Amino acid sequence: MKLKDTTRRLLGVAAICGLAAAGLGASYGTLVADPNDNELVIDGNKLVTKLKAPKDSPFEYLYSGWRFRNGETQRLEVDDFENPAFPLVDLGKELWTKVDGSKGKSCASCHNDAKISMKGVRAHMPKWNKAKGRPLTLEQNINLCREERMGAKPWKWESNQMLGMTAYVGLQTRGMPMSVATDGKMKPWWERGKKLYYTRVGQLDMACAGCHEDNTGKMIRADHLSQGQINGFPTYRFKWQKVGSLHRRFVGCMKNIRAKPYKRGSDEFVALEIYVASRGNGLSIETPAVRN
Amino acid sequence: MARPRVKVPSTASKGEVITIKTLISHKMETGLRKDRKTGKVVPRQIINKFTVTFNGQTVFSTDIEPGVSANPYMQFSVKVPESGEFEFTWVDDNGETYKTKKKIEVKG
Numbered sequence: 001m002k003l004k005d006t007t008r009r010l011l012g013v014a015a016i017c018g019l020a021a022a023g024l025g026a027s028y029g030t031l032v033a034d035p036n037d038n039e040l041v042i043d044g045n046k047l048v049t050k051l052k053a054p055k056d057s058p059f060e061y062l063y064s065g066w067r068f069r070n071g072e073t074q075r076l077e078v079d080d081f082e083n084p085a086f087p088l089v090d091l092g093k094e095l096w097t098k099v100d101g102s103k104g105k106s107c108a109s110c111h112n113d114a115k116i117s118m119k120g121v122r123a124h125m126p127k128w129n130k131a132k133g134r135p136l137t138l139e140q141n142i143n144l145c146r147e148e149r150m151g152a153k154p155w156k157w158e159s160n161q162m163l164g165m166t167a168y169v170g171l172q173t174r175g176m177p178m179s180v181a182t183d184g185k186m187k188p189w190w191e192r193g194k195k196l197y198y199t200r201v202g203q204l205d206m207a208c209a210g211c212h213e214d215n216t217g218k219m220i221r222a223d224h225l226s227q228g229q230i231n232g233f234p235t236y237r238f239k240w241q242k243v244g245s246l247h248r249r250f251v252g253c254m255k256n257i258r259a260k261p262y263k264r265g266s267d268e269f270v271a272l273e274i275y276v277a278s279r280g281n282g283l284s285i286e287t288p289a290v291r292n
Numbered sequence: 293m294a295r296p297r298v299k300v301p302s303t304a305s306k307g308e309v310i311t312i313k314t315l316i317s318h319k320m321e322t323g324l325r326k327d328r329k330t331g332k333v334v335p336r337q338i339i340n341k342f343t344v345t346f347n348g349q350t351v352f353s354t355d356i357e358p359g360v361s362a363n364p365y366m367q368f369s370v371k372v373p374e375s376g377e378f379e380f381t382w383v384d385d386n387g388e389t390y391k392t393k394k395k396i397e398v399k400g
Contacts, residue, residue, distance in 0.1 A: 081297060081298075081313060081315070087297075
């Protein structure tokens with residue numbers, strides 16, 4: 001169909017306008033929303049969700065993921081009754097005193113009262129294990145205890161038992177600052193994690209840093225991009241309608257950029273966990289957190 | 293395994309109307325679902341009754357039907373005349389009962 005000259009000219013102008021608008025849109029249209037100013041207070045204790053970043057950090061301030069969620073989501077974390085993660089925490093609490101395995105022991109047999117023995121533990125995870133010659137996450141430590149000291153079967157990474165136990169143990173450290181070690185023997189693992197963080201992968205050719213460092217604060221569709229801090233894990237996510245592990249979240253992120261995800265508990269994810277945890281050293285542990 | 297949780301304020305003034313929140317983890321199997329593999333009906337197993345007493349006197353009671361979904365959440369208001377203890381009881385179809393207690397101190 002041959003277009004009249006005037007129509008063609010109009011279309012041409014419209015096309016240029018469209019392109020210009022798109023160009024403008026790219027620089028002015030992206031919505032930037034600051035993390036909000038609300039303070040997280042649970043049972044009268046104020047948790048650190050905003051912290052002046054150390055000199056070597058790419059950020060000026062460190063923000064917990066809690067600050068990037070809307071009021072309703074934030075409110076659910078403030079009250080242990082409302083916090084949807086607590087039924088699984090209750091399961092973890094039950095399993096703590098449950099005898100399991102060939103040696104007739106429960107966690108409590110050696111560790112007694114979790115409130116005392118597990119206080120602070122989550123803040124140092126992943127932690128270097130001398131005997132194994134490598135760092136271990138909280139899940140890996142739990143299974144190590146189960147297999148070697150209880151003679152019990154290891155729990156699957158995303159099983160209700162493991163989620164319940166990591167949530168219950170993590171809760172004993174709530175309010176204390178994240179403080180994962182990155183020096184000495186941990187350094188090579190930390191370096192590997194750092195490399196993974198900045199390496200582009202997948203069909204969309206993106207790295208963790210692309211969203212969580214370069215574009216933190218911006219909206220990606222309806223999602224408010226956080227700094228990718230992990231102080232709240234294991235966390236209840238509305239998307240999952242369940243508590244989930246950190247490695248589950250890593251898998252989700254990799255799927256989002258159409259990369260082949262590493263496995264939960266893999267060396268890659270352990271290294272990444274060490275690095276990402278260190279980026280948030282100083283923020284309060286919020287386990288079990290509530291996120292979108 | 294059903295796990296109850298309750299939220300009761302620790303203190304109240306005399307005659308104050310307080311809000312009590314309760315939640316119990318329970319599958320609440322309706323008896324209308326079919327097992328995908330065998331085609332057989334999954335038998336009903338729900339919490340069918342929930343009762344709350346205060347110092348022995350019933351203050352809240354409800355019969356629960358299969359329409360109520362998993363992990364039933366019940367919230368109600370109650371006037372507290374004096375210090376005492378609330379006792380919460382859930383009755384399962386299989387005869388089991390789940391109980392929990394919470395004390396409250398009434399001032400003035």
